Amino acid sequence: MRGAFMDRYISVWFLTPALLFLLFILVGPFGFMVWTSFTDLSFALPDRDGNLVGFDNFRRLMRDTLFWDSFSLTMRFMFLAVFAELLLGFAIAQVLFHHVRQRRFVLTLLMVPMMLAPIAVGLIWKLLLQGDFGMVTYYLRKVGILGDQEVILSNSDLVLAAIIGIDIWQWTPFVVLVMLAGLMSLPREPYEAAVMDGARPLQIFRDITLPLLRPIIALVVLLRGIDAFKEFDKVFLLTGGGPGSATELLSIYTYRMNFRNWDLGYGAACAFMVYFVVLIMCSIFYKAVYWNEGRPTARTDRPT
Amino acid sequence: MPTWQHGNQRVLARAAIAAVGALIIATASQSANAWTLEEAAAPYKGTTIRTVGEALPPLEALAKMKHEFEERTGITVEVEMYEHSEAVNKVMLDLNSRRGRYDFIIQPHRELGRFVENGHLVALNQFMDDPKLRNPAFAPEDVLYDALWKEISWYGGKMYGYPFTALNMYMWYRTDLIADPKEQAGFKEKFGYDLAPPTNLDQYRDLAEWFTRPDERFYGTAIQGKRHEALWYEWLNFLYAYGADMMDVSSGSACGPIIVNSPAAIAATEYYKSLMAYSPPDTLNYFWDDVMALMQQGKVFELIMWNDATYAVAVDTDASTVVGKMGFAATPLGPTGKAVGQVEGWTYLVPAYSKNQEAAYLFIQWMMEYDQQLNQHLNGGASARPDVYATDEVIALPYSQASMDSNAAAIAKPTIPASPQITDILVREISAYLSDQKSVKDALDTAAAEMHELLGDCAPLRYPVQ
Numbered sequence: 001m002r003g004a005f006m007d008r009y010i011s012v013w014f015l016t017p018a019l020l021f022l023l024f025i026l027v028g029p030f031g032f033m034v035w036t037s038f039t040d041l042s043f044a045l046p047d048r049d050g051n052l053v054g055f056d057n058f059r060r061l062m063r064d065t066l067f068w069d070s071f072s073l074t075m076r077f078m079f080l081a082v083f084a085e086l087l088l089g090f091a092i093a094q095v096l097f098h099h100v101r102q103r104r105f106v107l108t109l110l111m112v113p114m115m116l117a118p119i120a121v122g123l124i125w126k127l128l129l130q131g132d133f134g135m136v137t138y139y140l141r142k143v144g145i146l147g148d149q150e151v152i153l154s155n156s157d158l159v160l161a162a163i164i165g166i167d168i169w170q171w172t173p174f175v176v177l178v179m180l181a182g183l184m185s186l187p188r189e190p191y192e193a194a195v196m197d198g199a200r201p202l203q204i205f206r207d208i209t210l211p212l213l214r215p216i217i218a219l220v221v222l223l224r225g226i227d228a229f230k231e232f233d234k235v236f237l238l239t240g241g242g243p244g245s246a247t248e249l250l251s252i253y254t255y256r257m258n259f260r261n262w263d264l265g266y267g268a269a270c271a272f273m274v275y276f277v278v279l280i281m282c283s284i285f286y287k288a289v290y291w292n293e294g295r296p297t298a299r300t301d302r303p304t
Numbered sequence: 305m306p307t308w309q310h311g312n313q314r315v316l317a318r319a320a321i322a323a324v325g326a327l328i329i330a331t332a333s334q335s336a337n338a339w340t341l342e343e344a345a346a347p348y349k350g351t352t353i354r355t356v357g358e359a360l361p362p363l364e365a366l367a368k369m370k371h372e373f374e375e376r377t378g379i380t381v382e383v384e385m386y387e388h389s390e391a392v393n394k395v396m397l398d399l400n401s402r403r404g405r406y407d408f409i410i411q412p413h414r415e416l417g418r419f420v421e422n423g424h425l426v427a428l429n430q431f432m433d434d435p436k437l438r439n440p441a442f443a444p445e446d447v448l449y450d451a452l453w454k455e456i457s458w459y460g461g462k463m464y465g466y467p468f469t470a471l472n473m474y475m476w477y478r479t480d481l482i483a484d485p486k487e488q489a490g491f492k493e494k495f496g497y498d499l500a501p502p503t504n505l506d507q508y509r510d511l512a513e514w515f516t517r518p519d520e521r522f523y524g525t526a527i528q529g530k531r532h533e534a535l536w537y538e539w540l541n542f543l544y545a546y547g548a549d550m551m552d553v554s555s556g557s558a559c560g561p562i563i564v565n566s567p568a569a570i571a572a573t574e575y576y577k578s579l580m581a582y583s584p585p586d587t588l589n590y591f592w593d594d595v596m597a598l599m600q601q602g603k604v605f606e607l608i609m610w611n612d613a614t615y616a617v618a619v620d621t622d623a624s625t626v627v628g629k630m631g632f633a634a635t636p637l638g639p640t641g642k643a644v645g646q647v648e649g650w651t652y653l654v655p656a657y658s659k660n661q662e663a664a665y666l667f668i669q670w671m672m673e674y675d676q677q678l679n680q681h682l683n684g685g686a687s688a689r690p691d692v693y694a695t696d697e698v699i700a701l702p703y704s705q706a707s708m709d710s711n712a713a714a715i716a717k718p719t720i721p722a723s724p725q726i727t728d729i730l731v732r733e734i735s736a737y738l739s740d741q742k743s744v745k746d747a748l749d750t751a752a753a754e755m756h757e758l759l760g761d762c763a764p765l766r767y768p769v770q
Contacts, residue, residue, distance in 0.1 A: 045421075046721060131589070132584055149585045154585065154589045154739070239531070241531055242530060243588045243589075244742070245736060256728065261728065262396060262400075
């Protein structure tokens with residue numbers, strides 16, 4: 001009897017420390033953030049001691065054009081960066097998988113940007129893109145892509161493209177790594193069967209590789225999408241959200257609300273919106289990956 | 305000798321003895337009551353006090369000087385130094401958490417209203433009224449620039465601190481280039497007047513144009529165009545020179561009609577943007593550290609920059625390639641013809657949550673004494689004591705006159721609780737204008753409208769926004 005009791009509840013005991021940890025680190029602060037979003041808490045203005053104001057902060061958020069400008073800028077950044085990383089990462093993974101023997105060595109070199117701290121990435125690229133002595137700026141002028149007095153970080157037409165380019169440089173290796181692992185884990189039999197049936201490479205890629213890799217692709221898109229949506233460090237270091245609001249991503253806008261204006265109630269509402277968007281992305285991922293799994297098909301359900 | 309004469313002599317002798325005795329007693333009691341730092345600090349011996357401020361020469365000088373105070377009092381002083389925004393953020397978090405990590409703080413005066421209105425500070429009167437703490441030889445009302453002190457350390461009629469730095473901005477320029485005969489001849493030929501330090505904004509722009517040589521990577525000027533507080537501070541010089549302002553008020557703690565989108569403000573901002581043509585191409589990504597580095601490297605002719613950074617350019621041979629080649633003068637006159645400067649300063653403040661308020665006050669008071677102020681000033685500080693500026697060593701510094709002229713013409717900036725938010729709004733909008741995302745009227749109208757929404761009825765729009 002004691003054995004049965006232990007068998008039944010042992011899992012609970014093993015899970016408890018991790019659950020407590022999650023409670024304190026994740027659930028608790030999240031709950032406090034949600035609560036704060038319904039208050040007028042401000043560290044800057046007097047008489048704003050955290051009184052409940054209902055949905056006022058969310059109503060203000062709906063009217064806040066600066067918030068929505070940042071939101072749309074962040075979505076653009078996310079889609080462009082993630083799409084480019086996916087295409088480039090997948091292409092490099094294919095090349096590594098099919099054509100490169102010293103895969104491990106090449107992969108190690110490719111991983112370097114991903115290993116750098118975001119602050120280091122920001123500092124490196126700040127120097128490389130500096131208007132007077134930046135190496136990248138110099139060579140871009142040399143090849144005629146930039147005019148002699150043209151710069152990147154101070155140019156509101158070019159700065160977002162530069163930020164996206166830096167993100168691609170840093171995180172494409174991650175996509176390469178995951179896609180390569182996915183390619184290496186695919187079963188050989190469908191490919192052998194397809195070759196025997198005379199399928200062309202493009203058909204094999206479209207009808208076998210892509211469907212089998214769908215969960216991996218969805219995972220990569222989700223993980224990179226979430227990260228890109230929350231991007232802060234290197235953008236803040238490079239431009240501070242400027243020039244003007246050309247690179248004021250949602251995370252930077254939320255930072256300003258919380259740590260410049262100290263309007264914590266409204267800042268919490270902004271942060272909650274970030275979480276909400278990430279939640280929607282996760283839902284889309286779940287549906288995309290598990291859409292056909294667990295649903296009975298017409299053929300298998302037909303009674304025999 | 306007659307008997308009465310003997311009697312008189314005895315009386316006189318007794319009177320003399322009594323007088324001497326009284327004198328001895330009076331002197332002894334004065335000595336017993338004389339204030340000394342060691343005695344005042346005795347109850348706090350062994351205490352550690354901590355402060356935080358901006359990592360620049362004035363605080364670096366304080367960090368080097370504190371050892372004398374520590375040896376005399378037995379009170380240890382720990383100094384934390386951070387970049388401007390970080391120094392402000394750390395204090396905000398500490399004050400709002402009420403942890404009392406910092407026993408005294410050194411903060412920009414625009415934060416003062418925010419701290420006072422939220423009950424984070426103690427007024428210093430309680431210490432000044434305590435004879436055990438107050439050094440009777442230190443009379444701040446007599447020894448400080450009074451108007452500056454009242455603006456940066458007083459709020460709502462109460463005294464909350466002493467000035468750590470009397471900051472101002474003025475013009476930096478290269479004297480060697482002005483003295484060059486070839487430059488003089490070429491400039492005269494092009495502009496029709498003699499090459500000399502500019503005295504008005506038109507000349508400032510002419511000289512910037514003359515010295516802009518992109519092929520040589522040398523520029524006439526460099527504006528601090530990054531989306532950062534530095535942009536706001538720099539822009540204010542031109543705003544004031546055009547006779548404009550943000551609000552129509554006479555002191556920083558007042559709220560009044562918003563005039564930031566006046567025609568004069570628009571003209572000032574347009575002038576500010578016109579300087580971009582003579583600035584490095586990346587000027588919209590520069591703030592004060594970057595332009596200071598440009599001047600140190602000899603890459604720019606003139607700037608409007610801070611007095612607390614001049615030491616690093618004009619004196620520090622380890623950091624600067626232009627020592628001995630720098631000149632300083634008050635900000636050139638705008639269309640109004642009136643000399644202007646901006647009241648600015650970091651101020652010593654004592655948090656209400658400090659556990660060592662008295663020890664902190666003793667240190668602050670000691671730092672405000674003449675010797676310490678002179679020492680700090682000569683090592684990169686910016687004293688708020690006029691007597692420091694009267695010493696030969698300070699007069700000999702190349703930037704002292706410019707500093708005093710700017711102090712004399714200084715205009716108050718907002719210190720109300722919303723003032724940092726006002727700064728943020730203006731930085732965003734001016735940055736958008738500088739990067740061609742908006743017209744100047746749109747930018748300043750938007751700023752005015754947001755300021756009005758933030759401040760409410762105490763700040764009506766003098767120039768209505770459509």
